[in-house]
Amino acid sequence: MRPPNKQFAGKDTRTRINQAIRAPELRVIGPEGENLGTLPLAKALKEADKYKLDLIEISPNAKPPVAKITDYGEYRYETKKKASAAKAKAHVTETKNVQVKIGTGEHDQQLKAKRIAEWLDEGHRVKVDLFLWGRYKYMEAGFLKERLDRFLKIIPVDYKIADPMKKSPKGWTATVEREGKARKASDMPKVIEQKDKKPEKYDKTEEKPENKSKKKSLDDLLDIEGGLI
Numbered sequence: 001m002r003p004p005n006k007q008f009a010g011k012d013t014r015t016r017i018n019q020a021i022r023a024p025e026l027r028v029i030g031p032e033g034e035n036l037g038t039l040p041l042a043k044a045l046k047e048a049d050k051y052k053l054d055l056i057e058i059s060p061n062a063k064p065p066v067a068k069i070t071d072y073g074e075y076r077y078e079t080k081k082k083a084s085a086a087k088a089k090a091h092v093t094e095t096k097n098v099q100v101k102i103g104t105g106e107h108d109q110q111l112k113a114k115r116i117a118e119w120l121d122e123g124h125r126v127k128v129d130l131f132l133w134g135r136y137k138y139m140e141a142g143f144l145k146e147r148l149d150r151f152l153k154i155i156p157v158d159y160k161i162a163d164p165m166k167k168s169p170k171g172w173t174a175t176v177e178r179e180g181k182a183r184k185a186s187d188m189p190k191v192i193e194q195k196d197k198k199p200e201k202y203d204k205t206e207e208k209p210e211n212k213s214k215k216k217s218l219d220d221l222l223d224i225e226g227g228l229i
Contacts, residue, residue: 016057017072018045023057026067038064095125095175100151102136109151117157120178125162128152132171141167148172 021041028036028044031051039047048055048069056075059066096119098112116126130148145165152174163175
């Protein structure tokens with residue numbers, strides 16, 4: 001058995017081991033987790049000595065106190081590991097804010113969406129505001145909600161709506177929080193649909209008038225949508 005350590009003999013010691021234990025009897029747990037029953041301190045120390053391990057008082061306030069036969073170094077490591085895990089779970093969450101506008105470009109939208117994803121991964125909530133000013137404040141509610149929803153859909157992680165979309169002093173707002181695993185970048189929807197590439201061999205002389213008309217309409221549509229969220 002290891003010699004008593006003066007570090008654990010003080011009155012206010014958190015964890016007592018071996019001869020520093022003061023309780024006359026203990027409920028003892030063996031090295032494999034087995035219940036050895038309630039034993040007098042002297043007998044419990046002999047059991048620990050038999051395994052060449054320490055007798056550690058793990059629940060001093062129980063009646064009778066509980067002690068475990070184990071290696072003190074290993075016990076200390078596991079205790080620190082559990083404390084770190086508990087600290088990680090106690091992470092304080094915040095509600096972050098991101099503001100987008102009608103007219104925010106695709107590149108800026110992608111940057112804002114990426115930042116939101118980082119905050120969500122850290123466990124925070126994110127409040128997303130669609131900021132309106134001037135005549136935009138009087139646009140149709142369905143139109144504005146669709147613009148905000150379009151931006152939310154490019155956030156590259158799975159999330160859930162923590163606070164539903166609604167009007168706010170700034171315009172329209174919604175709050176999201178993390179859920180599930182991150183989506184792959186390849187799965188992230190585009191803000192603006194890209195035009196299909198032309199075939200490698202393409203003869204402009206063969207293009208029919210009606211096809212030209214359709215192409216022009218698509219180009220016009222992209223020009224219109226390009227400045228919107």
